[in-house]
Each structure stands twice: as C-alpha cells, then as structure tokens.
Amino acid sequence: MKKVYACFCTDVIHEGHLNIIHEAKKYGRLVAGVLSDEAMIRYNRFPTISFEERKQMLEKISEVDEVVVQNEVMYGTILEQLKPDYVIHGDNWLNDPMEVIRDNVIENLNKWGGKLIEVPYTYNENVKNIEAIVRERAAMPEFRRKRLRQLLKLCPIVKTLEVHSGLTGLIAEKTIVANNGEIDQFDAMWLSSLCDSTAKGKPDIELVDMSSRLRTVDDILEVTTKPIILDGDTGGLVEHFVYNVRTLERMGVSAVIIEDKTGLKKNSLFGTEVEQTQDSIENFTSKIRAGKRAQRTQDFMIIARIESLILEKGLEDALVRAFAYVDAGADGIMIHSRKKEPDEIFEFCDKFRETDKTTPIVVVPTSYNTVYESELQQHGVNIVIYANQLTRSAFPAMQNTAMDILKYHRAKEVDERLMPIKDIITLIDEI
Numbered sequence: 001m002k003k004v005y006a007c008f009c010t011d012v013i014h015e016g017h018l019n020i021i022h023e024a025k026k027y028g029r030l031v032a033g034v035l036s037d038e039a040m041i042r043y044n045r046f047p048t049i050s051f052e053e054r055k056q057m058l059e060k061i062s063e064v065d066e067v068v069v070q071n072e073v074m075y076g077t078i079l080e081q082l083k084p085d086y087v088i089h090g091d092n093w094l095n096d097p098m099e100v101i102r103d104n105v106i107e108n109l110n111k112w113g114g115k116l117i118e119v120p121y122t123y124n125e126n127v128k129n130i131e132a133i134v135r136e137r138a139a140m141p142e143f144r145r146k147r148l149r150q151l152l153k154l155c156p157i158v159k160t161l162e163v164h165s166g167l168t169g170l171i172a173e174k175t176i177v178a179n180n181g182e183i184d185q186f187d188a189m190w191l192s193s194l195c196d197s198t199a200k201g202k203p204d205i206e207l208v209d210m211s212s213r214l215r216t217v218d219d220i221l222e223v224t225t226k227p228i229i230l231d232g233d234t235g236g237l238v239e240h241f242v243y244n245v246r247t248l249e250r251m252g253v254s255a256v257i258i259e260d261k262t263g264l265k266k267n268s269l270f271g272t273e274v275e276q277t278q279d280s281i282e283n284f285t286s287k288i289r290a291g292k293r294a295q296r297t298q299d300f301m302i303i304a305r306i307e308s309l310i311l312e313k314g315l316e317d318a319l320v321r322a323f324a325y326v327d328a329g330a331d332g333i334m335i336h337s338r339k340k341e342p343d344e345i346f347e348f349c350d351k352f353r354e355t356d357k358t359t360p361i362v363v364v365p366t367s368y369n370t371v372y373e374s375e376l377q378q379h380g381v382n383i384v385i386y387a388n389q390l391t392r393s394a395f396p397a398m399q400n401t402a403m404d405i406l407k408y409h410r411a412k413e414v415d416e417r418l419m420p421i422k423d424i425i426t427l428i429d430e431i
Contacts (some may be wrong), residue, residue: 002028005084007070009045010036011137013057014130016090023119024088025063031082032058033070038154042073042183044099046225048134048143073183074101076301078292079108086114092121100178110347132419135429138225141252146299147227148254151187152360157373158383160188161390164195168390169220170427188254188383189224191217193231195391208232210244217251222427225252229303229385234279238287242294255301257334257362258291260284260321278307280322285328292329301331302363307342309337318348332383334362342368342375351380392428 004024024030034055047054051069058067070078075087087109093102106116137143151158161172169189176185194204195214202208206259213230220228225333230248235241237260248256260279284304291302304325308318322333335348345368349361360382365371373384401414 002085003082004028004030004086004088004279005033005079005082006030006088006282007033007035007075007078008058009040009043011047011049011054011134012130013061014122014127015124016127017348018061019122020088020090020119021061021063023117024086027086027088027117029065030063031066031068031084032061032064032103033068033078034058035073036069036071037150039071039073041151041154041187042185046138048137054231064276074104074181076108079105079114083112084109084114088117088119091118094118095175097178097183100126100181100183104181123277131221132429135225139221139252144221144225144227144252145249145254145297148188148229148301149299151227152382155187155376157381159185159373160190160385161186161384162192162195162385162387163189163217164191164199164391165362166219167424167427169224173224173226174427186226188227188229189220190385190387191220191228191230192387193233196231198391205408206236210236210240214247214251217248217253217371219254228252229255229257229383231361232256232258234259234292235287238290241287243289245291245294245300249297249300249368250293254299255303255331256291257303257305257332258287259305259307259336260325261307274312276307278311288325288328288330302329303332303334303360304330305334305336305362307336309335309339309348312421315344315348315351317430322348322352323355326356327411330359332360332362332409334364336364338367340367342371345371346375346379349381353380 004027006020006024010017015247021030021032034051035043035045037047037051043221055067058064068078068082072078079087087105089102089105093099102116109116163169163172171188172189176183191213193206193208193213196213197204197208198289200208217228217230230253232244236244241258245256252387262277288302288304306318306321306325308321309313318335323336325333332427333352335345337345342365345363361380361386362383363376363381364385364387365376366387376384401418403412
C-alpha cells in the first residue's frame with residue numbers, strides 16, 4: 001500500500017481539513033503530522049490548546065492510520081524519515097510566503113520519486129466562521145496574556161516590533177518573510193511611550209497619560225493576537241502603578257517594562273546630555289513588589305529596566321541593581337545602552353548569567369544596531385525589541401510625499417512609491 005503524508009497545524013478540525021484527509025485516503029495509508037508548538041509559532045499559528053489535544057483530534061479520525069510529530073516547519077526531516085509516496089496539502093500556500101515550504105516538499109519528494117498532490121482549499125461561510133472564532137479566541141485576554149511566557153519557553157529569542165496603532169499592529173501581526181529557505185516573523189509587539197506620544201504629536205515626557213495609552217493598547221488588542229509588552233516609563237507613583245498593573249493584566253497585556261528613573265521623563269538615548277535621575281534601589285524594589293502583589297494571575301510580567309549604563313554609572317551598579325530587582329520579584333531585566341557597539345551589553349549579560357541562568361534578559365539594539373539576534377542569543381538574551389523603527393521609517397516617507405505634492409501640484413509623481421489602497425484594505429480583516 002502507498003504511503004501518504006499530510007501535516008496539520010490547527011486547533012480545530014473543520015470540513016476543509018476533513019476534505020484533505022478524505023482525498024489523501026484515496027491514495028493509500030495516511031500518516032498525519034501534527035506540528036509541534038515550536039513549529040506552530042514559526043508558521044504564524046499560536047496554539048490555544050495543547051499539543052496532546054491537537055494530536056488526539058487526529059487520532060480520533062478513522063481515516064487516519066498513524067499520527068506523528070513534525071518538529072519543524074520545513075518538511076525535510078519528517079519526509080526523510082517517512083519517505084512517503086505522496087504528500088497532500090491544500091493549494092492555499094501558492095503565491096504566499098509559505099510557498100517556500102511547498103518548494104521544500106517538492107525538493108525532498110523528488111529524491112525518491114514522490115509526488116505532491118494539492119487539494120483546492122475549502123473556503124465557505126462555515127469554514128470562514130470557524131477560522132474567525134479560532135483567531136478571536138487567540139486574542140482573548142486569558143490566552144494572549146500568558147503568551148509571552150510561553151514564547152520564552154519555545155523561542156530561542158523573542159523578536160518584538162514597535163507598534164503604535166491598530167494598523168502598525170497588523171503589520172507586526174501579519175508580516176511573514178521567506179528567507180534562505182526558512183519562514184520568519186515577529187513574535188510580540190512593543191508599545192513604546194516615545195512612539196505613542198510621537199503618533200499623537202506630543203513630546204515624550206509622559207505628557208500622554210495612561211488613559212490615552214490604554215486607548216492605543218485597546219486599538220491594537222482589537223485587531224491582533226500577538227502578545228503586547230507595554231513601555232510603562234517609570235511606572236509613576238506606586239499607588240498609580242498597582243492600579244495600572246491590574247488594568248493591563250485584565251486587558252490581556254503580557255508585560256510592562258518600567259525604568260529605574262525618577263522625575264520628568266527624558267528619553268534614555270540622550271544619556272547624560274540632559275539631567276536624568278536614577279531611582280534608589282530601595283524605592284524601585286518597593287515599586288516592583290507592590291506591582292507583583294497587585295497581580296491576580298501568574299501570567300503577567302513586570303520587567304525592570306536598568307539605566308545604569310545609559311547614565312554611565314558602570315557595570316557593577318547595573319549588576320547590583322539587576323540582582324536586587326530580581327530578588328524583589330521582577331520577571332525580567334531590560335538592560336539599556338546608547339553605545340554604538342554591543343560590548344557593554346554583552347559584558348552585562350555574561351556577568352548576569354554567571355549568577356542567574358533563568359531570568360529573561362531584554363535588550364533594545366537601537367544604537368548598536370549592527371548586532372545580530374544570534375549574537376544576542378549567544379550572550380543569554382531572551383527578548384530583542386526593535387523599539388522605534390516603524391515610526392522612524394514612516395515619518396520621512398510621509399514627509400517626502402507631502403513635499404512632492406506641494407512641489408508638483410499633483411499626486412502623480414508620488415504614486416509609484418505608494419502602496420495600493422486595495423493592499424492596505426486587504427490587510428484589515430472584515431468581521
């Protein structure tokens with residue numbers, strides 16, 4: 001009997017999946033693959049049920065003869081093990097970044113004369129509604145809030161992109177690239193106070209209050225499913241911070257990062273060029289403890305941002321603070337630097353990891369932007385935040401467009417660098 005392989009990355013089996021299974025069974029003995037959690041994430045699907053539950057869904061289907069685990073998005077390893085005569089898949093991966101996976105399947109099947117059979121993708125109102133429900137479930141606070149902690153266990157490094165609106169949230173959510181035979185995407189979103197303030201035309205001095213910040217959070221939560229890390233500036237007064245922790249936790253935000261400074265907020269990248277005052281260890285640890293006591297779940301994370309390197313107080317001061325903040329209950333440490341090279345970041349991470357092997361380390365390589373994620377990972381970094389690149393790329397593009405319209409007294413000259421409005425509309429899901 002011929003061997004047939006079909007892989008599934010879903011939390012629910014609908015008629016489209018059953019159609020693929022039915023077609024596959026016509027060709028021989030069906031082996032169904034279940035993507036592991038790690039592979040699901042790379043495929044832009046975050047599981048809302050456990051791997052075992054996904055596996056059992058397939059095992060209960062009578063037409064499935066065997067269920068196996070596929071640990072990678074690419075099929076190479078599992079196909080080498082099984083050497084199937086046929087691979088069955090829907091045709092929905094054509095003209096899509098996922099087409100690189102299709103190419104990988106064909107390349108491997110050619111080694112032993114196997115064949116890829118593509119089934120027309122089933123997309124009717126029933127399937128559309130089921131997929132919408134699955135997507136909406138992934139966006140629910142109880143699922144989204146814990147996702148950052150889950151990612152820290154599943155990803156070698158959590159790639160996080162700045163967002164400041166629903167539209168930029170969709171860019172972070174839906175941008176997928178095929179590169180060197182692999183699929184990649186962002187894992188989480190960073191809601192920066194700098195970029196949120198800039199989008200509102202306000203200075204980055206905590207002038208935009210938390211109520212306004214929360215409206216931006218809500219706009220992003222409404223149209224995305226990926227976890228949000230909020231820039232909480234200094235956290236403000238302890239009494240306000242504990243209230244905001246409960247609000248963010250209830251909304252489904254995964255983490256807040258607060259910095260150990262006091263007084264009117266100044267952007268860290270100014271360093272010692274402007275007057276900035278670092279909080280005492282005693283005061284800042286008290287704020288962390290108060291925030292942790294205010295939590296109602298174990299999912300939410302409070303991450304302590306250390307400004308010692310920014311303020312040129314040295315590595316030892318940064319390390320003393322890091323260990324004190326972890327002892328106070330901080331769920332992670334963000335270490336910041338405005339140097340052009342990552343050397344002092346690497347040194348901090350190496351020294352910190354000598355004592356603490358597990359607490360997540362967060363970095364923001366804005367000034368030292370030549371560093372690769374793989375290098376950061378080698379030094380124990382868990383989360384990398386690209387903190388303002390969308391804002392910085394959008395402003396000059398919009399300004400140049402505005403200038404050219406004034407210059408030419410019409411819009412034709414700018415048209416070739418504009419995204420078609422139809423492409424923008426298709427980015428936004430209809431209910």
